Amino acid sequence: MQNRSNGDEKHSGNGEGTTGGPARPNTIRVAVLDSHDLIREGLAALFAGTEDLECVGAWSDPQVALRQIENLQPDVLLVDVHLPEQAAFETLRLLPSISPQTRAIVTVDCREEQCVILNPHWNSASHQPLRVVSQAFSEPDDCLQIALKMGAHGVVRKQSSFRYLVQAIRSVHAGQHWMELPTATRLAQQYLITLRPGEAPAKSGVESLTLRERQVVTLIAQGRSNKEIAHELHLGYSTVKNYVSSILEKLALGDRTQIALYAIDQNVIEA
Secondary structure (H helix, E strand, C coil), X not given: CCEECECCECCCCCCCEEECCCCCCCCEEEEEECCCHHHHHHHHHHHHXXXXXXXXXXXXCHHHHHHHHHHHCCCEEEEEXXXXXXXXXXXXXXXXXXXXXXXXXXXXXXXXXXXXXXXXXXXXXXXXXXXXXXXXXXXXXXXXXXXXXXXXXXXXXXXCCHHHHHHHHHHHHCCCCECCHHHHHHHHHHHHHHHXXXXXXXXCXXXXXXXXXXXXXXXXXXXXXXXXXXXXXXXXXXXXXXXXXXHHHHHCCCCHHHHHHHHHHXXXXXX
């Protein structure tokens, strides 16, 4: 597929920009915002071979993408959740104002069972510490939940097949929301607990910690000070102190050193 420049963006030879060729009738117009050249170029090629899908643009730069999306008005936008500088969530926030008809699907890397925030006992040599994306919510979430709260209409794991992605695109374009069954089940369970808080089972140990407390434990085990944790998580210094106090109480520990040792022993973080 030949790429050509549009507006103030010049063709870079790396699969970015708007795509050439006349528009096909009765197609879903898809755009891709992803930091990886291979994914952008690969998806554009796959869409070209799918009868009812057309790739109208593919970018790695969110600012360039937003300018061109305003003109292109695609039906569906695929957004990589791990764009630099938390740009995926800013894109989701701005999208309704610049292209109201565009519905967004967020692509994420890890599987549900491999999320170290949702499953602190899961361990992988490739695990990297979680970067918290926003403090705009009363309860901390994984990146998938944040994306949904920011307006995404669907979420797809990058480990999924192209056929699965096409199903997601068609469903979201038809006005539905799309997510895998384990994610939908987890969100439903969390919602039901808010309706029936008295039925929530008692938890202990790591399971008693909130997602934010697990994040604080992870950073403590990395040797971060309260000031550094506050900066990393976009929290106030006193808020971090309150989290540390809560962690000590829930885990029946005496100090930060014990928190760090506990985190390593319980695989809250990678040892």
